[in-house]
Amino acid sequence: MRQQHDVAQLGMWVFLATEVLFFGGLILSYCVYRSAYPAAFAEAARHTKIIIGAANTAVLLTSSFLVAWAVAIVKLRQSRFAAVLLWGAGVLGVIFLVLKGIEYGMEYDEHLLPGLDFFYPGEQARAVGLFFSFYIVATGLHAIHVAVGIVVLGVIGARARQRAYSDAYHSPVTVAGLYWHFVDMVWIFLFALIYLPGRSG
Amino acid sequence: MTRDRYPPRAIVVSWAALMALLTLTVLGAYLPLGAGNTVLAMIIAAIKAALVAAIFMELRERNPLTLAFACAGFFWLGIMLWLAFSDYATRPNFPPAMHWGQ
Amino acid sequence: MSAPRNYLTEDNRLRSWFFTTDHKRVAVLYFASITLFFFIGGAAATLIRLELINPQGHLVTSDVYNRLFTLHGVIMVWFFLIPSIPNTIGNFIVPLMIGARDLAFPRLNLASWYLFMAGGLTTLYAMFAGGVDTGWTFYTPFSTMYSNGYVVLAVTGVFIAGFSSILTGLNFIVTIHRLRVPGLTWYRLPLFLWSLYATSVILVLATPVLAMTLLLVALDRAFGIGIFDPARGGDPLLFQHLFWFYSHPAVYIMILPGMGVVSELIAVYSRKEVFGYKFVAWSAIAIAGVGFFVWGHHMFVSGQSPFAGLVFSFMSFIVAVPSAIKVFNWTATMHKGWIRYDAPMLYALGFIGLFTMGGLTGLFLACLAYDVYVTDTYFVVAHFHYIMVGGMVTAYFGGLHYWWPKITGRLYPEYWARAAAILIFFGFNMTFFPQFILGIEGMPRRYHVYPPEFQVWHVLSSAGASILAVAYALPLFYLGWSLFFGARAGANPWQATGLEWQTTSPPPKHNFEGTPIVKRKPYDFTVKGKARAQNA
Numbered sequence: 017m018r019q020q021h022d023v024a025q026l027g028m029w030v031f032l033a034t035e036v037l038f039f040g041g042l043i044l045s046y047c048v049y050r051s052a053y054p055a056a057f058a059e060a061a062r063h064t065k066i067i068i069g070a071a072n073t074a075v076l077l078t079s080s081f082l083v084a085w086a087v088a089i090v091k092l093r094q095s096r097f098a099a100v101l102l103w104g105a106g107v108l109g110v111i112f113l114v115l116k117g118i119e120y121g122m123e124y125d126e127h128l129l130p131g132l133d134f135f136y137p138g139e140q141a142r143a144v145g146l147f148f149s150f151y152i153v154a155t156g157l158h159a160i161h162v163a164v165g166i167v168v169l170g171v172i173g174a175r176a177r178q179r180a181y182s183d184a185y186h187s188p189v190t191v192a193g194l195y196w197h198f199v200d201m202v203w204i205f206l207f208a209l210i211y212l213p214g215r216s217g
Numbered sequence: 218m219t220r221d222r223y224p225p226r227a228i229v230v231s232w233a234a235l236m237a238l239l240t241l242t243v244l245g246a247y248l249p250l251g252a253g254n255t256v257l258a259m260i261i262a263a264i265k266a267a268l269v270a271a272i273f274m275e276l277r278e279r280n281p282l283t284l285a286f287a288c289a290g291f292f293w294l295g296i297m298l299w300l301a302f303s304d305y306a307t308r309p310n311f312p313p314a315m316h317w318g319q
Numbered sequence: 320m321s322a323p324r325n326y327l328t329e330d331n332r333l334r335s336w337f338f339t340t341d342h343k344r345v346a347v348l349y350f351a352s353i354t355l356f357f358f359i360g361g362a363a364a365t366l367i368r369l370e371l372i373n374p375q376g377h378l379v380t381s382d383v384y385n386r387l388f389t390l391h392g393v394i395m396v397w398f399f400l401i402p403s404i405p406n407t408i409g410n411f412i413v414p415l416m417i418g419a420r421d422l423a424f425p426r427l428n429l430a431s432w433y434l435f436m437a438g439g440l441t442t443l444y445a446m447f448a449g450g451v452d453t454g455w456t457f458y459t460p461f462s463t464m465y466s467n468g469y470v471v472l473a474v475t476g477v478f479i480a481g482f483s484s485i486l487t488g489l490n491f492i493v494t495i496h497r498l499r500v501p502g503l504t505w506y507r508l509p510l511f512l513w514s515l516y517a518t519s520v521i522l523v524l525a526t527p528v529l530a531m532t533l534l535l536v537a538l539d540r541a542f543g544i545g546i547f548d549p550a551r552g553g554d555p556l557l558f559q560h561l562f563w564f565y566s567h568p569a570v571y572i573m574i575l576p577g578m579g580v581v582s583e584l585i586a587v588y589s590r591k592e593v594f595g596y597k598f599v600a601w602s603a604i605a606i607a608g609v610g611f612f613v614w615g616h617h618m619f620v621s622g623q624s625p626f627a628g629l630v631f632s633f634m635s636f637i638v639a640v641p642s643a644i645k646v647f648n649w650t651a652t653m654h655k656g657w658i659r660y661d662a663p664m665l666y667a668l669g670f671i672g673l674f675t676m677g678g679l680t681g682l683f684l685a686c687l688a689y690d691v692y693v694t695d696t697y698f699v700v701a702h703f704h705y706i707m708v709g710g711m712v713t714a715y716f717g718g719l720h721y722w723w724p725k726i727t728g729r730l731y732p733e734y735w736a737r738a739a740a741i742l743i744f745f746g747f748n749m750t751f752f753p754q755f756i757l758g759i760e761g762m763p764r765r766y767h768v769y770p771p772e773f774q775v776w777h778v779l780s781s782a783g784a785s786i787l788a789v790a791y792a793l794p795l796f797y798l799g800w801s802l803f804f805g806a807r808a809g810a811n812p813w814q815a816t817g818l819e820w821q822t823t824s825p826p827p828k829h830n831f832e833g834t835p836i837v838k839r840k841p842y843d844f845t846v847k848g849k850a851r852a853q854n855a
Contacts (some may be wrong), residue, residue, distance in 0.1 A: 022237075023423050023497050029286040030489045035529045036290030037297075041531030041561050044297055045546060048305055048557055049615040070243050074236060077265075081232040084273040085224040092221040131542030142552035145508070153535070190275075197273045201266050208242065208262040215246040216254055282496065293524045296611055301560045304615065304627035311554070 021187040028191045032108050032198045035161075039154070039202055046150045046209060049143065056143030058214030063128060063144075064151070068119045069211040073203060080109035080200040083169070086176075087193040090186045095179045098189065102173035105196065109166040116159055123148075154206055162197045168192050231272040238265050325728065327824040340425035341828055346411035347727070348432050349402060354795075356398040356439060363391035367767075368750075368784040371777045375765040380827040384767040386468065392455025393446070396440050397477050400707055401569065403486055404576035405522075406435070408718045409515050411726055413491060415819035415826065416509055418500030418854075423493040424486075438480025445472035454765060456566070459547035463539040471540055471671040474533040481526045481533075484572075488522030491515055500818075502837035506600070507853065509841045510586075510593060511629045513600040514579025517607035521575075527613070529565035532558065557619055563614035571610040574674070574708055575603055577714030578645055581667045584717050585649045587663035587815045589656025592842035595648040602641035607612035609638040615827045619649045628687050635685035642678050646671060661813075661851050662736035666717030669744045673709025673732065677702055680755065695765075698758025713743070716794065723798065724808030728825040731805060735797040742790035745780040749783025811852075816843055821852050 050057045086101035106185055120129070127135040130149045135141075172192045175181070242261040246254060272278045276287055305311060326343045329335070334368075336344060367387055370378040379387065410428065412569040414421050422428050445451060451468040453461055462470050494514050496843050531655050536558070538544050545551030547558045586593050593599055615623060615631030649671055658664070680702040684690050693699065752775040769777070811820040816839075822831050835854040 019497065021495055026283060026286065026497065027424060027427075027489055027493045029283055030492055030523055031485075033286060033290030033293075034485050034489075034523055036294055036527075038527035038531050040290075040294040040297060041528045041535070041564075043294065044301055045535070045557060045563065047298060048301070048554065049552070051302075051305065052311060052554075053552065066243065066246075070239065073239055077232065077235045077239065080269060080273050081224075081228060081235075084228045084231075085277075088225050088228060089222055094221050097222050111620050112521055127257045130544045131538075142550075145545060149546050153538060155543070161298045194274055197269050199272075204262050204265045204269070208258040212242065212246040213255065213314050289524065293611065297528070297564050300612060300615070300627075300630070301564075303630050304556070304560065304623040307624040307626040308622075309624070 021185075021190065022188040024191050025194065028194045032194065035198060039157070042150060042154050042157075043205075043209075046154075049146045049150070050213075053140075053143035053146070056140040057147050059139070059140055059149035060144040061210065061213035062215065063123075064128070064211050065122060068115050068210045069207055072115050073207050075108050075112050075115070076200045076203050079112075080197050082108070083193045083196050087186075087189055090176065090181045090189050091183045093182050095176045095181045098132050098181070099173045100181070101178035102176060102189075103194075106166045106169040106173065109162050109169065111164075112162055113159060116155065120152075133154040136149050151210055155210070157203055158199070159204060161202070165192075165196050165199050169196065228270050231268050235265055235268055238268075324827065325823065326828045327728070327825055328331050329828045338429070339660045340421070340429055342410050342414050342421050342428055343426060343726075343826065343828075345428050346407050346409075347449050349406040349410060349435070352432070352439065353399050353402055353407060354437060356394050357791075359443070360391050360394035360399055361788065363387050363394070364784065365788060367391060368781040370767050371769075371854045372774075372781045374771045374774050374777075376768050379767070381767065382452060383450075385454075385765070386446070386450030388765055389454050390446045392479065392838050393442060393451070393473065394629055395700075395707075396455055396573070397480055398435075398442065400573045400711060401484060402435060402487075403711065403715050404580060404718060405491070405518055405572075405786070406431070407481075408715075408722060409487075409491065409576065412722060412819055413512065414498070415725075415820055415822065415830055416512055416674050416817055417495065417498055417503055418818050418831065418837070419494065419498040420463060420829050420831075422490045423498055424490050427486045427490055431483040431490075434486070435480050435483035437577060438476045438478070438483065440476075442473055442476030443478060445469035448472075452790045456562065457533070457536055457558075459536065459539070459555045460549070461538055463547055471537045474537050478530055478533045478537075481530050484522045484526045488519035488526075491519040491749050492498070492523065495519075500835050500837060502820075503853075506597065507837055510582035510596070511576075511579040512604075514575045514582070518575045518579075518602040520604075520607050521610065523570040525565045525572075528561060529569075532561040532565065535561075536604075556618070556622055559618050559623075560614070562846055563617045564611075565615040567617065568607070568610045570703070570706070573711050575606060575654060577670065577674075577711040578603065578642075580714045580718035580721070581649060581670050582645075583664050583671060583815075583817075584667035584721055586842040586844075587721075587813050588659050588667065589653045589663060590659075590844045591652055591656040592840070592844065593648065594651035594654075595644075596841075598644050599648050602644045605641040606638065609634065609641070613638050616685055616690070619687055620694050631800065632685055632687045636682065638683070639678060639682055642674075646675055646678075660737070662731070662733060662740050663721040663738055664711050665718045665740040665744075666720065669740065670710055670713045670717065673705050673713060673744075673747065677705030677709055680705065693758050695763055696758035697754040697762045697764055700764050701751050701754035701758060701770055703756070709747055709751070716740070716743070719794075719798075721813070722819075723801070724817055725814045725824050725826070727805075728808055728823075729805035729809050730812060731801045735793065737791040739790055739797070742786065742793070743798075746783050746790045748787030750780050750787050751776070751783070753779045753783075816841060816852055818853055821854055849851075 082101045082105040086098040090098040123129055124132060127133055128148050129152055130145045134145055136144045169192060172188055221280055238261050245257050276284060326341055339345060370376055370384060449469055451470055451473045453466050495512055535546055539546055545553050547553045547555050582593055582599055612634040613631055615627050616635045619628050684702060720731055720736055757773055757776045762769055808824040810823050818835055821835060837853045839851060839853050841853060845851060
């Protein structure tokens with residue numbers, strides 16, 4: 017069983033490496049265009065909703081805390097309590113998505129989403145459009161990953177409630193946890209790239 | 218034993234640190250540091266990511282192979298950024314839009 | 320005489336095949352799929368070569384021609400070459416070579432085949448519903464803004480198939496790290512596994528970037544987000560950087576497994592251990608690593624900065640070194656060996672010659688100044704066909720014949736196989752050598768109308784292609800024949816040393832009776848004519 021646990025978590029780390037490179041293509045695009053249009057990117061970033069963004073970051077960080085807690089205690093045969101924590105993390109994930117949806121709604125009304133009735137006055141429009149293209153693709157893909165994670169946490173939580181996991185067998189919890197923490201990690205970087213530029217202008 | 222249900226200390230401390238760093242990074246964004254704002258934001262993000270990786274993802278307890286796998290993605294991303302910028306940082310007519318229609 | 324119970328006879332219901340988690344059955348599923356794709360891509364090639372016989376291009380219109388070479392490239396690259404050796408021979412042999420019962424994640428293996436088929440069928444639909452005219456490289460802004468075709472559907476198909484690549488690479492990496500039997504240290508691994516490991520690293524790290532690139536193309540085309548559109552501040556070259564960051568390492572996915580097969584074949588058919596084993600092993604890793612540093616050599620004339628061109632050119636020279644190391648070591652292995660010219664060896668020898676030619680012409684292309692002259696000409700077309708077809712496809716056929724007894728329990732007819740190998744070699748050279756000349760003379764690629772002075776070379780090339788077509792069809796017939804009428808194979812018909820030969824042909828579902836324990840280095844042929852198996 018220990019070898020299976022080792023194999024499973026190695027496999028998940030390999031998968032997470034692929035995810036780094038998947039988002040990495042977007043990061044390259046962002047870096048290229050930010051270096052080309054620094055003023056426009058700063059201006060565009062000021063239009064993002066930092067309160068919602070910061071709140072969402074806190075939500076995800078806390079959900080990761082709950083998942084890490086669950087992973088730790090499932091090894092101590094607290095499978096049923098771990099289920100509560102995992103579902104709690106899932107609920108926080110849902111809150112994240114709800115806040116994100118509200119945010120998208122606001123941005124749609126402000127005509128900031130490219131391809132969806134985008135309009136921006138002034139000469140910086142093209143670069144602002146590029147910023148928000150990056151914004152919607154990156155956060156949209158991230159949100160899809162969060163949604164998948166919520167389902168995974170729900171399923172693993174349900175099995176934990178049935179006492180499926182113990183000190184001898186808990187690799188699905190570990191592996192699901194790794195995925196969720198990674199989704200959190202991606203958001204940490206996206207938050208810094210999307211919400212923080214241009215605030216001191 | 219309900220004490221088995223308590224969160225491990227390291228995890229609680231990490232969460233508190235992460236929230237503190239979040240506060241720091243948001244406040245720091247409003248300081249007039251010029252290019253330093255980006256540097257500060259990236260450093261804080263890296264520290265947060267490292268905390269998540271080391272404590273939440275338990276990397277500090279894993280073998281060197283796992284650590285190598287964990288770093289591989291970031292290292293390769295670094296290669297992509299570095300070599301792509303060998304073009305973008307040295308291209309004379311970039312961005313192209315600036316010269317469009319002139 | 321009927322065969323003993325093995326993985327093929329285990330369960331004959333259809334569902335036992337389509338829900339199998341047995342790596343050997345998944346390998347057979349892949350064999351069937353990629354053979355189908357090979358002949359579809361080959362049909363497109365046939366039409367292309369027929370078209371090019373005539374300088375005025377009477378067979379098809381320019382638009383249809385564009386769709387033909389796009390179909391050929393997309394199908395051959397993503398649905399034949401990339402999965403070829405890893406997903407067929409690799410899936411079958413990797414667990415056997417390390418003494419394991421299966422790969423680390425058998426269900427992911429099956430999932431990878433379904434993803435491959437879903438992607439393949441989606442792409443085929445796009446190709447036949449009307450096609451794509453962008454070339455397999457999907458360059459922007461043509462693909463995102465001006466192309467009249469099923470671009471979004473085609474890139475979606477490739478995107479889905481990419482997950483198949485990622486899961487395969489993930490499976491191999493974890494398997495090779497963790498599932499080796501006792502005694503099988505890294506330096507006792509057959510070189511095929513070192514090559515597949517290196518391939519898997521590329522599969523895992525490069526393919527996600529392709530996924531993102533294709534996703535952005537689809538979004539740009541569908542929603543006009545403008546990321547590659549100069550009118551909206553975008554840079555078309557960003558697409559090329561992202562695309563080639565994957566696609567250059569992808570060509571190493573399309574050669575490293577072939578190199579791994581050749582290492583095995585040269586050792587067995589020279590009855591000598593591979594000269595410079597560690598050099599050959601680490602050169603595979605070096606190719607995979609350095610291969611990520613050279614992608615800009617596809618962009619020398621695209622508008623990237625000359626400085627970047629310099630860096631990429633320099634790195635492209637460096638990446639040739641580990642390949643050369645392999646060629647020298649294979650040759651040294653053969654020196655004073657006891658050589659048998661069975662069909663797999665003929666393929667291995669063909670590989671060494673043709674890969675060397677293709678690789679050397681790659682150095683021509685790595686020269687910035689020379690590349691300006693021959694870029695986007697038939698010189699490039701010849702170069703990559705020498706490596707991908709003369710190299711990889713040849714190695715695939717070599718491996719297919721070598722492991723055929725293990726996979727099917729039957730021996731193929733040797734004289735037919737040798738004849739086909741020789742015919743392939745001649746047909747291949749007749750098809751593609753004239754293309755080097757065409758390129759230097761100035762014939763651009765992707766054109767079907769050309770000046771009459773080029774016709775003689777095109778006719779030669781098309782004639783060669785007709786021979787090649789027959790030569791590639793031959794194995795289909797005699798291998799198919801052997802499935803029903805071929806002599807039954809023993810466990811180790813070649814007297815080779817790897818663990819896969821220490822079980823029956825075909826193997827039982829669980830691969831081995833008991834767990835093998837490895838005591839020797841690989842390729843231990845110390846007694847002439849006799850093999851010392853790794854677990855003896």
